[in-house]
Amino acid sequence: MNQRQPEPEHRPSSPRRGKDGDGAERHEAIYRSISDAIIEHRLKPGARLREDALSEVFGVSRTGIRKILQRLALEQLVTLTPRRGASVTRPTADEAKDVFDARQMIECGLMPEVARRITEEDVQELRTMARREREALRAGEQSTAIKLSAAFHARLARISGNATLADFVDRLCSRSSLILAVYGNAGHLGCESHDHDDLIGYLEAGNGERAAAFMSRHLKAIEASLSIVEEADEAPDLHRIFGG
Amino acid sequence: MNQRQPEPEHRPSSPRRGKDGDGAERHEAIYRSISDAIIEHRLKPGARLREDALSEVFGVSRTGIRKILQRLALEQLVTLTPRRGASVTRPTADEAKDVFDARQMIECGLMPEVARRITEEDVQELRTMARREREALRAGEQSTAIKLSAAFHARLARISGNATLADFVDRLCSRSSLILAVYGNAGHLGCESHDHDDLIGYLEAGNGERAAAFMSRHLKAIEASLSIVEEADEAPDLHRIFGG
DNA sequence: AGGTCATCTGGCGTATACAATGAAGGCCAT
DNA sequence: ATGGCCTTCATTGTATACGCCAGATGACCT
Numbered sequence: 241m242n243q244r245q246p247e248p249e250h251r252p253s254s255p256r257r258g259k260d261g262d263g264a265e266r267h268e269a270i271y272r273s274i275s276d277a278i279i280e281h282r283l284k285p286g287a288r289l290r291e292d293a294l295s296e297v298f299g300v301s302r303t304g305i306r307k308i309l310q311r312l313a314l315e316q317l318v319t320l321t322p323r324r325g326a327s328v329t330r331p332t333a334d335e336a337k338d339v340f341d342a343r344q345m346i347e348c349g350l351m352p353e354v355a356r357r358i359t360e361e362d363v364q365e366l367r368t369m370a371r372r373e374r375e376a377l378r379a380g381e382q383s384t385a386i387k388l389s390a391a392f393h394a395r396l397a398r399i400s401g402n403a404t405l406a407d408f409v410d411r412l413c414s415r416s417s418l419i420l421a422v423y424g425n426a427g428h429l430g431c432e433s434h435d436h437d438d439l440i441g442y443l444e445a446g447n448g449e450r451a452a453a454f455m456s457r458h459l460k461a462i463e464a465s466l467s468i469v470e471e472a473d474e475a476p477d478l479h480r481i482f483g484g
Numbered sequence: 485m486n487q488r489q490p491e492p493e494h495r496p497s498s499p500r501r502g503k504d505g506d507g508a509e510r511h512e513a514i515y516r517s518i519s520d521a522i523i524e525h526r527l528k529p530g531a532r533l534r535e536d537a538l539s540e541v542f543g544v545s546r547t548g549i550r551k552i553l554q555r556l557a558l559e560q561l562v563t564l565t566p567r568r569g570a571s572v573t574r575p576t577a578d579e580a581k582d583v584f585d586a587r588q589m590i591e592c593g594l595m596p597e598v599a600r601r602i603t604e605e606d607v608q609e610l611r612t613m614a615r616r617e618r619e620a621l622r623a624g625e626q627s628t629a630i631k632l633s634a635a636f637h638a639r640l641a642r643i644s645g646n647a648t649l650a651d652f653v654d655r656l657c658s659r660s661s662l663i664l665a666v667y668g669n670a671g672h673l674g675c676e677s678h679d680h681d682d683l684i685g686y687l688e689a690g691n692g693e694r695a696a697a698f699m700s701r702h703l704k705a706i707e708a709s710l711s712i713v714e715e716a717d718e719a720p721d722l723h724r725i726f727g728g
Numbered sequence: 729a730g731g732t733c734a735t736c737t738g739g740c741g742t743a744t745a746c747a748a749t750g751a752a753g754g755c756c757a758t
Numbered sequence: 759a760t761g762g763c764c765t766t767c768a769t770t771g772t773a774t775a776c777g778c779c780a781g782a783t784g785a786c787c788t
Contacts, residue, residue: 264771290739292740300772301772301773301774302740302773302774303771303772304771304773306740310554310555311554311558314555314558322508322740322741322779323740323741323778323780324739324740325739325740334647335647335648338648341646341649342648342649345590345593345649346590349589402582402585402586403578404579404585404656405582405585405586408652412648508741534769534770535769535770536769546743546744546770547742548741548742548743550770566749566750566771567748567749567750567770568769
């Protein structure tokens with residue numbers, strides 16, 4: 241009944257494996273590993289990602305790593321400088337503003353349709369996600385909380401039925417995680433309190449307008465909690481600093 | 485004469501040029517060549533894009549072609565099926581609806597900010613683009629007109645100053661070109677008449693609300709002009725056809 | 729002593745070669 | 759004659775090897 245794929249043992253240490261279980265799935269797994277590590281801030285903005293180091297860690301050759309890195313670059317999670325390699329993107333203040341403005345427009349605009357389409361099943365799943373997020377936050381697992389928060393917003397957008405916009409929201413949420421890593425204050429993380437639960441309530445009641453307004457405030461609150469101080473590490477302007 | 489050769493540039497007779505002027509720019513040029521060919525409908529949806537054929541045409545090895553193909557796949561201009569190769573994406577009716585809904589939300593939502601930020605210089609450039617588009621349309625150069633129309637919308641979005649949303653609009657416009665290729669009626673192309681000129685007028689007057697409403701109607705008109713008849717070439721449902 | 733230049737090295741970019749897989753066509757059996 | 763199976767081929771996917779450029783370090787000159 242189950243045609244078992246010859247996958248059960250993967251040899252991580254042996255680079256000499258002629259037969260690979262399923263390359264595509266393996267690549268997808270590696271992609272998610274790196275993506276999660278970035279979103280969870282285990283890889284901090286500015287961290288360099290050397291190709292052969294990654295290829296050795298994951299047991300695939302540089303070719304596959306390059307493909308994954310390029311995909312991440314197109315999603316703007318990593319920056320690829322022409323002959324210097326890959327590094328985790330360090331968002332600028334302008335990019336942060338753009339991302340949150342975009343989220344305002346898209347996520348709020350999606351709320352009415354979400355309220356129209358949401359099912360009881362969706363509500364259950366969202367409540368579970370919100371609960372897990374709160375638990376993680378209470379347990380001090382900020383990395384997990386950030387990831388769950390992004391996943392919540394992404395899941396919400398997908399209910400709208402518009403796959404294209406949902407994909408956009410996915411990417412905006414990923415980038416928001418990066419922005420929180422750079423500009424967020426520790427201990428004052430976004431999406432705290434019971435905002436997500438309240439939002440679910442409005443959606444469950446079918447009140448799309450209210451949900452949109454609430455989402456707007458929610459995002460504004462997150463953005464306002466950022467301490468966007470453009471660190472002018474470039475050209476520190478010694479004259480101004482030392483009064484010269 | 486149907487024998488189209490998408491060879492934009494000569495190929496230097498020697499494929500063995502180890503000394504390349506600039507690889508990155510060359511790749512970018514190839515990317516734009518293929519992208520333009522798709523947007524201009526010189527490569528029609530469903531057309532297969534074999535890697536070695538492309539590599540031979542452009543004089544680079546398959547490695548570079550793969551990178552470009554994957555980038556196009558992430559932008560959903562080409563579809564990459566696991567071991568069958570690349571082909572120009574054939575959008576489904578659902579995708580078409582999603583894309584136009586997304587354009588409604590983003591492009592209309594951007595209009596107020598565009599009206600606020602637009603400069604005299606922008607106005608001049610947009611008018612030039614609109615004029616060239618009309619000229620192309622009148623000359624019967626549909627390919628050029630489609631490309632210029634997409635470029636107009638993309639340029640408009642970029643005035644908003646939000647690079648992230650402008651990138652989204654870029655991709656939506658590219659995909660719209662594909663959609664027009666599949667579902668559009670010949671001779672009744674979108675963005676005809678003087679819609680674009682009227683839009684520029686509203687923006688120049690700083691009337692963002694009016695511009696947004698006009699853009700909404702404009703996009704609705706394009707979408708309405710499509711003949712979305714889902715050709716069920718997949719699984720013709722012989723039972724129903726033959727009453728079996 | 730400080731600045732500048734040459735050299736050296738580490739890492740990326742590209743091309744080529746090999747292996748695996750899906751598709752198509754031919755052959756045989758019924 | 760037709761349907762199923764097997765062989766063959768074409769095409770992608772992956773790995774490896776080589777070349778080039780940027781950064782760093784050290785020495786030499788001013």
